[in-house]
Amino acid sequence: MKKTVSALLTAVLTVGTALLTSCGTASSASSQAPASSAASQTEVSSAASATGPKVLNWVADGEVTTMDAGKSYDVISGSQIDFQVDTLYSINEKNEAVPSLATALPQVSKDGLTVTVDIRDDARYSNGDKITAADVVYAAQRVVDPKTGSQNASQLNYLKNAEQIIAGKLKPEELGIKALSDTKLQFSLVAPSSYINTTLSSGLLSPISKKFVEAQGKNYGLSADSLLSSGPYVLKDWNGTDISWKFVKNPYYWDAKNIYFDQINVQVVKEVATGVNLYEAGKLDGTKVTGDYLTLYKGKPDLKTVQTLRLTNLEMGISSNKDLQNENLRKALFYAVDRQELVSSILNGEGVPAVGVIPDGIAVNPDNGKSVKEDFDPLVKTDDAKAAGYFQKALSELGKKSVSLKLITSDEDQSIKIGQYLQSVYEKKLPGLKIELSNVPATVRFKQMMSYKFDLALGGWTGDFDPTSYIQQHETSYEHNHSQWKSQELTDLLKKLNTTDGSDFTLRWQHLKEGNNYLLDHVVVIPLYQGAQSFLVNPKLKGIVTHVLGTPIDITHAYFE
Amino acid sequence: MKNRWLRFIGRRLAYMALTLWIIVTITFLLMSFLPGTPYNNQDRLTAAQLQMLNQKYGLDQPLWQRYFTYLGNILRGDFGISLQFSDQKVTTLLGSRIGVSMQLGLQAVVFGTVVGVALGTVAAVKHNTWIDTFCSLFAILGRSAPNFVVAVLLQFVFAVSLSLFPIGLWNEGFRSSILPTLALSISPMADSARFIRTEMLEVLNSDYIEFARAKGMSELHLVVFHGLRNALIPLITILGPITVSLMTGSLVVENIFAVPGIGEQFTKSVLTNDYYTIMAMTILFSALLVVVLFLTDVLYQIIDPRVRIGGERS
Numbered sequence: 001m002k003k004t005v006s007a008l009l010t011a012v013l014t015v016g017t018a019l020l021t022s023c024g025t026a027s028s029a030s031s032q033a034p035a036s037s038a039a040s041q042t043e044v045s046s047a048a049s050a051t052g053p054k055v056l057n058w059v060a061d062g063e064v065t066t067m068d069a070g071k072s073y074d075v076i077s078g079s080q081i082d083f084q085v086d087t088l089y090s091i092n093e094k095n096e097a098v099p100s101l102a103t104a105l106p107q108v109s110k111d112g113l114t115v116t117v118d119i120r121d122d123a124r125y126s127n128g129d130k131i132t133a134a135d136v137v138y139a140a141q142r143v144v145d146p147k148t149g150s151q152n153a154s155q156l157n158y159l160k161n162a163e164q165i166i167a168g169k170l171k172p173e174e175l176g177i178k179a180l181s182d183t184k185l186q187f188s189l190v191a192p193s194s195y196i197n198t199t200l201s202s203g204l205l206s207p208i209s210k211k212f213v214e215a216q217g218k219n220y221g222l223s224a225d226s227l228l229s230s231g232p233y234v235l236k237d238w239n240g241t242d243i244s245w246k247f248v249k250n251p252y253y254w255d256a257k258n259i260y261f262d263q264i265n266v267q268v269v270k271e272v273a274t275g276v277n278l279y280e281a282g283k284l285d286g287t288k289v290t291g292d293y294l295t296l297y298k299g300k301p302d303l304k305t306v307q308t309l310r311l312t313n314l315e316m317g318i319s320s321n322k323d324l325q326n327e328n329l330r331k332a333l334f335y336a337v338d339r340q341e342l343v344s345s346i347l348n349g350e351g352v353p354a355v356g357v358i359p360d361g362i363a364v365n366p367d368n369g370k371s372v373k374e375d376f377d378p379l380v381k382t383d384d385a386k387a388a389g390y391f392q393k394a395l396s397e398l399g400k401k402s403v404s405l406k407l408i409t410s411d412e413d414q415s416i417k418i419g420q421y422l423q424s425v426y427e428k429k430l431p432g433l434k435i436e437l438s439n440v441p442a443t444v445r446f447k448q449m450m451s452y453k454f455d456l457a458l459g460g461w462t463g464d465f466d467p468t469s470y471i472q473q474h475e476t477s478y479e480h481n482h483s484q485w486k487s488q489e490l491t492d493l494l495k496k497l498n499t500t501d502g503s504d505f506t507l508r509w510q511h512l513k514e515g516n517n518y519l520l521d522h523v524v525v526i527p528l529y530q531g532a533q534s535f536l537v538n539p540k541l542k543g544i545v546t547h548v549l550g551t552p553i554d555i556t557h558a559y560f561e
Numbered sequence: 562m563k564n565r566w567l568r569f570i571g572r573r574l575a576y577m578a579l580t581l582w583i584i585v586t587i588t589f590l591l592m593s594f595l596p597g598t599p600y601n602n603q604d605r606l607t608a609a610q611l612q613m614l615n616q617k618y619g620l621d622q623p624l625w626q627r628y629f630t631y632l633g634n635i636l637r638g639d640f641g642i643s644l645q646f647s648d649q650k651v652t653t654l655l656g657s658r659i660g661v662s663m664q665l666g667l668q669a670v671v672f673g674t675v676v677g678v679a680l681g682t683v684a685a686v687k688h689n690t691w692i693d694t695f696c697s698l699f700a701i702l703g704r705s706a707p708n709f710v711v712a713v714l715l716q717f718v719f720a721v722s723l724s725l726f727p728i729g730l731w732n733e734g735f736r737s738s739i740l741p742t743l744a745l746s747i748s749p750m751a752d753s754a755r756f757i758r759t760e761m762l763e764v765l766n767s768d769y770i771e772f773a774r775a776k777g778m779s780e781l782h783l784v785v786f787h788g789l790r791n792a793l794i795p796l797i798t799i800l801g802p803i804t805v806s807l808m809t810g811s812l813v814v815e816n817i818f819a820v821p822g823i824g825e826q827f828t829k830s831v832l833t834n835d836y837y838t839i840m841a842m843t844i845l846f847s848a849l850l851v852v853v854l855f856l857t858d859v860l861y862q863i864i865d866p867r868v869r870i871g872g873e874r875s
Binding site for chain 2: 063065066068071073074146147149151152153154163166167168221222239240241242243244267268269270271273274277278280281283441442443444446447479480
């Protein structure tokens, strides 16, 4: 009975908090195990081992915004598109590209500007048509064509002429991608890139049949019937805005023999508590968990936590606030935050402390294979004495007795809590500092940051496999340089990173380190934590690949043991 | 008489159209003041891209021009496309969702009102007994318990513990609708119970009831045909808006039971600047409300002799 009550309470609390403030991490902790955990797991596995079609019941935590690979920009859509497109390369657990539609890793010319890729000649769409190199070219041209309106078009900016085509100044046909034959692709890059293998794994480069797209016209991609699959599964029963749909195995997929499930049913469940109940009842083989459920499932085989490349930072409007132009004040703010406390008591383990401006788990040192956390200087620290010292220095330099700053956060639950945490920590550790909180809708926060007129704001950045974007964000002329920090040194460094470094991996890694250290030394931004997502996954399900970027749990090649 | 009805209906229809037009105009204006863009990936868009997207969706035109284009389009039945659901027609979105919400809403209103009226009547008849106290307590609880608590409780007790109904999802036909309906019906149930109790007490104390009782009419007949009929009239007034708000869905209940209703779309469309979905939701909501208010007035004309349409000025 006690267990039942506690599970129920958790459910009410989680749902309640989630609904009141739209993102759930309830505050009360409960260490009781869920009521029917053991019983229902046997139920799940017996269902799995039954003969007949092999079916997986999977979950999505929101509707898909689009099933069109060329338009997709969000994680949920991307994860559903993964089922139905074949990409040149797929990303394995170690963030390395492995050939999929391509037959081998790309060949890069000496100057690093021309890349050729061979694709398989046995690849087919779900209607039996052959997939050719021209289809990849068409897909890429379609993405940058302003008529398509892809919000993700700038992801192809590494290709020659992409930027001009997106801005409507050149024709899509002038994009730096060509089909040399039915199975040979040639890419022309703007600059050499050390991450070309992983970059080419993008769904934006998954083949599309021009014939099919043109036959569908305006309706292309708007429902299951107006899509063609090039991947392991074919989408069914989706009208464009549904909250459930399914995938059936694509018999024409070149690797169909290694695809285990005949059918995957996907159900949108937005309430974490409902998802957990459905999971426990054996109706779902996986679901997302947050807040108290993390404590409840801690140590169980069902719980899977996946780190993301989302970095949450405390950003400063250095250009608009005179006080923040004082480096000692910024240093005081930097050293006063206890990031470990933040992730364990405020985020309930839904994140890890930031190690720098570049997140851990992204690229590795090309020479020794060490990660950012292992290889970079440990500059992100907590030091109360230092913080207090810097603050005193700042006050005397500014000739003030106190400083007050306004902190803008989004108005969802987690951001509000982080804001309150920062306020209490700063006001306690730095007497004389006054933090005023302002919780606003995300769009308003975003607009204020983009106006560059603010004191403090809780912001974040998600880059891709190339760590450069995390440095780029703070470059003098970059539009997302919210602090408006001006530095010729950083501009020069980025120029090197984006051009000449492309062919010298060691030097490039060195420059990334320099950029990271420069931003931390001058406290242009205060990194707080790196995101993590947690899921309950049927322990019988094997062959899962987790990703720091894109689909957190990739089950396209998963199977039941 | 017939003429009067026609004029009454004609005038009301004209008012309804005018009301809708005013609502559309005001919403359109307010919407244009929303900060941000309707593009969900806006923090990754360059200025050039933003410009091309605005051009594609016609958002680069001046406000008045967009307003008139929009008015023209809706008159032709084109409600535009949703930007949070990349280029899907708004009518597809509403079409696939509104049915579920309306079904749940109507079931909840019918069930809630019937049970509520019964509770209220019993409470009034057994005035100042434990039954009355129980009914009133139930009504107060039902009115004040937030529906996420009610929904989670129902889900936990009837689905998780007793396994009588599905925990959620919309794949078992009517069975899937039972728990969400129950969760939604609590509020109309509590409202009508309180309302009917008050009205019944008043009616039951009136002279004509005393008279009927003196004539020797049976108590059941008296309560049902004389008491309830009169007490029900004011209930019609509050039922209209309740029905509309339940039919347009509940974010909370629909999310908890993972049913494909429309409840969330209003909030979500505003938060994501999904302009045409905001407009379509507003039009849908206000059209339903206006129509229901009109029907309420017509019903009044029929059942309540005191509010007959005023005659010609004599």
